[in-house]
Amino acid sequence: MIRPGTSERERAALMGNYGRYPVEFVRGEGAWLYDPDGRGYLDCMSGISMINTGHCHPAVVAAIREQAGILINTSNLYFTDPMIALAEWIRDTSMGGRVFFCNSGAEASEAALKLARRRGGPDRTEVVALVDGFHGRTMGALSMTGQTDKQEAFRPLVPGMVHVARNDHAALQDAVSERTCAIVIEIVQGECGVYPLEDSFVRLARDLADASGALLVVDEIQTGMSRTGPLYAYQDVGIEPDVMCLAKSLGGGFPIGAITARPGVDDTFRPGDHGSTFAGSPLACASALAAARVLDDPALHAHVRAEGTRFLSGLQALVDDGVAVEARGRGLMCAIDLPTDTAAAVVGAMLEQGFLVNNTSPRTIRFLPPLVITGDELATVLAALRSALVG
Numbered sequence: 001m002i003r004p005g006t007s008e009r010e011r012a013a014l015m016g017n018y019g020r021y022p023v024e025f026v027r028g029e030g031a032w033l034y035d036p037d038g039r040g041y042l043d044c045m046s047g048i049s050m051i052n053t054g055h056c057h058p059a060v061v062a063a064i065r066e067q068a069g070i071l072i073n074t075s076n077l078y079f080t081d082p083m084i085a086l087a088e089w090i091r092d093t094s095m096g097g098r099v100f101f102c103n104s105g106a107e108a109s110e111a112a113l114k115l116a117r118r119r120g121g122p123d124r125t126e127v128v129a130l131v132d133g134f135h136g137r138t139m140g141a142l143s144m145t146g147q148t149d150k151q152e153a154f155r156p157l158v159p160g161m162v163h164v165a166r167n168d169h170a171a172l173q174d175a176v177s178e179r180t181c182a183i184v185i186e187i188v189q190g191e192c193g194v195y196p197l198e199d200s201f202v203r204l205a206r207d208l209a210d211a212s213g214a215l216l217v218v219d220e221i222q223t224g225m226s227r228t229g230p231l232y233a234y235q236d237v238g239i240e241p242d243v244m245c246l247a248k249s250l251g252g253g254f255p256i257g258a259i260t261a262r263p264g265v266d267d268t269f270r271p272g273d274h275g276s277t278f279a280g281s282p283l284a285c286a287s288a289l290a291a292a293r294v295l296d297d298p299a300l301h302a303h304v305r306a307e308g309t310r311f312l313s314g315l316q317a318l319v320d321d322g323v324a325v326e327a328r329g330r331g332l333m334c335a336i337d338l339p340t341d342t343a344a345a346v347v348g349a350m351l352e353q354g355f356l357v358n359n360t361s362p363r364t365i366r367f368l369p370p371l372v373i374t375g376d377e378l379a380t381v382l383a384a385l386r387s388a389l390v391g
Ligand SMILES: Cc1ncc(COP(=O)(O)O)c(C=O)c1O
Pocket: 048, 104, 105, 106, 107, 109, 134, 135, 136, 137, 186, 190, 191, 219, 220, 221, 222, 223, 247, 248
């Protein structure tokens, strides 16, 4: 699973901020990762929804190889075509507005926060976000994140954050005021265990943003790029955000993040307001354009919906059999709750069987497989899960 000496080298060379699983990977292909002994593991995490195309998708590999031999980066002092082409694709597939590039999800959250604060001015400095929401680990993104256990050691945070419980209509109504510059939501809260928002709650957020003059910011960093079925999860709810955040699978595995804002909001930043040296490099954008061609595909969307529904029924069968207590999901973003604090042990048992899943809490297991995974492969995941749960 791990080459001799790897854990010791890791401990001596890398800071201790991650709890890694006891496995090392040297190669990936489609939904599979391979350890140094050549053992295959079926990946049901996609690098936390970062590689929806599957590992080393041939189109992404070819685009990276070709672009790497031509031009890797120039900084944002100059024009490059892949950056403009990717921005055009994001604009034309979402709200029709312009795009800002960055390098990660946390940076996209920071950019959205700064845009909302810039637009709100000195009188609108409050952000309404959701309890259990997750937007990243830099200080602004962490402050919007509604998880006190992640925040405690880093107080004081950015001020002005108000958190309300998901699907609590009255609390959202009470929290939004003329001081609110942004309402920030995920359509499906991923990091805390895959909790879809009620459509009516999302629509209320849209209405409150309209009525109060705040921006509705939708974080599609985990839900976007076809994870839940449509290209962007908001498209199934029938609302449009004012600002959308993207990262993770946007780059086909290569780091890139972005925000886009609807026309009329996309003119908020002035030269010098925000920026990033690496962001929107020709290499990252070429990789993202190749991933976009794979993921922006009605046939893939139909596959995600059909297999997602089937997989969720399989999880629900475990609930019906009394070995689990709740199954949730949208598309290929699913979770199951166990009756006791055994999720970490079940994840370990799955790993031993050659399946990669993770637990978002002591009782919740999450599934985010690459979207190219087959129905037969997903059936093996359900069988392995059943055997890990039932023995
Ligand atoms: C919804 C959401 N927003 C933001 C982030 C932060 O992204 P990154 O890890 O690229 O900073 C994540 C990461 O899990 C996420 O799921």
